[in-house]
Amino acid sequence: MSSIKHSAATLLYVLPSIGLAFGAIELFDFDPKLAALGGLIACLLGAEAHAAISRSIERKQVRQELQELTSLAAGLSRDLDDAADKIVEMEERFERETAERMERIFSEIRVIESLVKRLAETRAASTVAVATEAPAIEASAPAPAYTTPESDVPPPAPERGIEQMDDAELLDAIRRSLETNRVDLYLQPVVSLPQRKVLYYEGLSRLRTDKGELIMPRDYMRVAEPAGMMPAVDNILLFRCIQVVRKLAQRNSKAGVFCNISAFSLLDSDFFPQFIEYMQHNKDLAQHLIFEFSQMTVNGAGPVEQASFEALAALGFRFSMDQVTSLKLDPKVLHDRNFRFVKVSAETLLDGRQMASGDIEAGDLKELLRRNGIQLIADKVEAEREVVDILDLNVELGQGFLFGEPRPVRESALREDAPALSIAAD
The missing domain is CATH 3.20.20.450 (EAL domain)
Structure with a gap:
């Protein structure tokens, strides 16, 4: 309960207790001490009733809050379970996709290796063919005793296009x-x-x-x-x-x-x-x-x-x-x-x-x-x-x-x- 409500509730039993004490003195000619004691007892009873009512209201609020917390905890538990399931699913999908991608990469590598091998074989075959077709150099032919002057070296042949x-x-x-x-x-x-x-x-x-x-x-x-x-x-x-x-x-x-x-x-x-x-x-x-x-x-x-x-x-x-x-x-x-x-x-x-x-x-x-x-x-x-x-x-x-x-x-x-x-x- 708020402080204003507590104050208002206090006035509901304090004021009547004071009124009771004064009424007993004025109307029934009670001894002032006995009248004050009676007013105090009435005030204490009102305070006890006020406390009991406040505790009851607080218990209801606590039970309601506990129910809300329990519901929230259950929702969080479900969310955690769903998140765990999704994480497991993502891990499985990631492993599966990774395995598939690696398989594709390995298959590409194997094909590329085959192509490289083929190109190497065709290059080797063409090299052997060129070497076989090239005219043999006579062993008795003497080596030239001079080098051709740079001015006498013919210019390199121009690069030819596809058609040539x-x-x-x-x-x-x-x-x-x-x-x-x-x-x-x-x-x-x-x-x-x-x-x-x-x-x-x-x-x-x-x-x-x-x-x-x-x-x-x-x-x-x-x-x-x-x-x-x-x-x-x-x-x-x-x-x-x-x-x-x-x-x-x-x-x-x-x-x-x-x-x-x-x-x-x-x-x-x-x-x-x-x-x-x-x-x-x-x-x-x-x-x-x-x-x-x-x-x-x-x-x-x-x-x-x-x-x-x-x-x-x-x-x-x-x-x-x-x-x-x-x-x-x-x-x-x-x-x-x-x-x-x-x-x-x-x-x-x-x-x-x-x-x-x-x-x-x-x-x-x-x-x-x-x-x-x-x-x-x-x-x-x-x-x-x-x-x-x-x-x-x-x-x-x-x-x-x-x-x-x-x-x-x-x-x-x-x-x-x-x-x-x-x-x-x-």
Whole structure:
């Protein structure tokens, strides 16, 4: 009780006690001492009653506060239990994610080790070949007895560009580009028709020489494939595509990237098993990463290539077939192999509106593919007039310079802490 309430309650029994003493003297002619004693006794009884009532009120308040404290303690206990459960869950998730990340890192390291070994082997093989082909120096030839004056030394030959390089020089330039990680990733959009909204990207690789000159696929594939270096190119392109896919998935859960794989990689007994192991740790990207193979690779697939297709399909990855030169397709077989896209150039589509016997007419191709769960993409579209003719064939996806040229992905955008994907402008 507050002090004001205590004072008021005190007055309720002190004043009546004083009044009782005076009344007894005046009205009943009591002895003043006896009247004062009676007033004092009445005051003490009032004080005792006041104390009893105050203690009762305080006990009620204490019980109420104890109940509130008990309820609060129970709530805190529940919160502590929930916090402990969350901490355990976070620890388990952290351990699981750490283990998965370490597995991905170890698989990347194993693949990179394989690539380094391959590059070293190809370099050693080329060195041996050069040494074998070099003319032997006759032991009897005497050493020159003088040095050529500096003024008589011919100037060094000017560095030659990609067009002037022979196959050996080009192969050495490709090897140096791979060893020094001068492999750039370019993205070209795949758009919806007729809206031209970007739905997918195709990842394209470009190699750079020491001077920064680009080596295009048409140049490096010609010499890299026979030298067994395409798995290295495919693997670096794959790493870059996975980095890009993770960035795209943060902004668009439906975004996808087409990533090319050569037939040489499918047949490589060293590269492909490690490639499959690496993809096992990245199969969460199956809805975003689409592996692309040429029609020649698909049609010429033997038991080894087919087993490679099946291993990737078992992980949930979808396929796309490009470089289609013949419309003799079996959509059902392609679907069974997990092919979900077919890219046909605009020229082949428009020339195929009246095909020879055995080929699918271009006008029927889109619907036939659709019935088998495959989407048709018109590739290499470069003119507006081609778009009009393609739309007459009910094609809903397009790719080509008309919709967007391949643009390099900035290196900074591939870092894990990069906020957004950045594509360099021309």
